[in-house]
Amino acid sequence: MTDGGRPRRWWPWALAAVAVGAWVLRALPFFHRAGALGYVVNYDEGVYYAASALLWKGLLPYRDFLFVHPPGALLLGAPAAAVGAFGDPAVGFALARWLATGLGAVSTVLVGRLAMRAWGPVAGVVAALAYAAHPEVVTMERGPFLDPLLNLCGLGLANAWLLPSGRAPLPRRAAIAGVLAGVMASVKVLGGIWGAAALVARAPGPRWSLARRFVLAASFTVLALVGPLALGAPGAFVRDVLWFQSARPEDGVTSRWERLLEMTHERRRYALLLAAVGLCVALARAVRRSTREEAAPERFVATTYLLTVAAYLAAHSYWSNYNALLAGPESLLAGLGAAALVGFAAARARPVGAVALGLVLLGPLYSVREALRGAEIRPPEQVLQARYVRAQVPPDATLCGFEPGWGLLAGRLPPVLPGQPVPVDPYALMLQDALASGARFPDAAAAFASPDSQRRMLALLEQCDFTLLGARGQWQLSADSHRWFAANHARSVSPESPAVELWRRTPPRPGAATGSPP
Template sequence: MVVVALGAWVLRALAFFHRAGPMGYPMDYDEGVYFSAASLLLRGDLPYRDFIFVHPPGALLLWAPGAALTLGLDAATAYGVTRYAAVTVGALCVFLAGRIAWRAWGPLAGCVAALAYAAHPEAALVERGTFLEPLLNILCLGFANLWLASEAPSRARRIGAGVLLGLAVSVKIPGGLWLVAALLARPWKESWRDGVMLALVAFATFVVVVGPLAALAPSEFFRDVIAFQALRPSDGEPDRWVRLHDILHERRLGEVVLALVGLGTACVRAFRPPTP
């Protein structure tokens, strides 16, 4: 698993191995926005109150260490270092994805899961910059590693799982879907109290991260994070059949087949009657 993760790091960082270094790789608009917003936060400008930011502020806090390098280095060097940090986050995601599958279905499944994640084009693309997705992925995969333990985890691990889930939602609201999946998964047949505890810890973490900034500009926070996302116009291809065709494009055929096989296997195992 470690070897696959190291290979994933090289695959992502390979785009930076030229004369111009990491800054020679094209910059996406979104990653520039997130890094700049984190830099503004460090300088005392607050999201929602002082500038528009259409997501919860978790990503700004988590990318802040990279943005802090701009206090002592020029912006290009600081951002180049942060791009390598994003690559490292991606490699850790590969390791965590493989570890989940390894514990559930054995070494072969773990290696296949790690390789599929490592080579997935969209994952490799976003894990070269300060996007939301690398942070969201590593937090959710870290949460899953704690929650989907083969044995009943300790109280500390349950709290840790809730903290990671709360941080994930503070990065991007759809991270909350992992709470639904966690409660439906019912690992180690936890009691309803464990599920409630997970939800409460996740909610408390979200409030601690988001609450202070939202409280300073409540109407702006609602406008940027809630209203804008709820009323956001559709982008990309509006036709559903064309979008479905793009999802099932031959470029993604391997991932689609693996996902369907994995989903089918998981469903069969979930609904198989227990052996006496």
């Protein structure tokens, strides 16, 4: 299946075809009369995009608004955010979604290229198929999330660090890999796992100077991307990024067993079976081969996968979409497992090998059904909500929302009011206020029941002309806060749908027991 140690010439065309299919699968829900804005909006993508757009307007994370991740994503997401900062935020948000689909297609090529160069054409095609159809990563690569950027950089790092040297000298490849590792750490703390796995796998050459070059490049990249913004408000940076993430209450799937089940969900059952075989092969080769050079790809992918799983089991919060960061190593392991199974079968009899090849190619395609099911989600209320806000809220009025993405769809960035927090991330803002009291909570719901979580948010709502409450607002406001809110705000409903609502701040009624926020 190889010629002179290199895969046959058909493999780039196979990877290109899979990458096109991956892009179509991600962009499919955007081919709708509402375009990219008609697909369901996620809380996190609204936070990341709004924060990046505000950065263009001169507001700095940590100093001017709360942001609970390192700032790398805000800087690297700047092109689409600039459109929203200086034009219509809805247009920029749509552009960011389209760009994310392109990142997914490139990552599909990088997965396939790495697996194909390391373990052969079967591994490459199966790994690319597994990544292209991975349901969670397909969903995340439809918006300005952290995961598309992390996967792209991580897979680029692996291609530069692990594959045999070509035209680029080894020192240059080590520096490129280090820069990409630094970018990942500047986007999300867990992104540092890929850099650690690269060092565990091997130094790409006999000299330790290459490992030092990798570490120095990564360190300088982190300093360049994080340093200027962190030094602008060092105390707030430590509080928002490090303390908050370590002290936050449990949320999402809290049971560790249920988290493990989500990471091995049946929607990816056949790709996961191949990945399980690949993990066993990778561990066996890593133990059996005497030098790091001989099993570097296996060491890297196994370390990345196992460390990420362990991090998710230990984390304070976990949702199933976190599995998007597992898609890269999981797909590489699936490719390795497929190559091992086909090689084992072909050694017995050529027809058996052909049957095995067909089966392993079909395995990842099982996940396409689940990915297509997600592409069907087009909530009409979301589009109607944006239209209603544009019609009802004057340009000079302030609009607050518990879902940042809803304001973006209506062409609104989070408001900046004197003396009030900027509601880029109301969820984290209220949780941090609860934690600042010194209390500890078993879960997020208990934290939102605390009076300390309510005060700053209610003071902000008191100054906003209009509010988008929604289900998230219903959850995050306590019973006392709900009573105050209802007494001081009037609800209006769109004639197009009873599910579309907007709350307008009203002057206190004479004699009404409204007073100040509780």
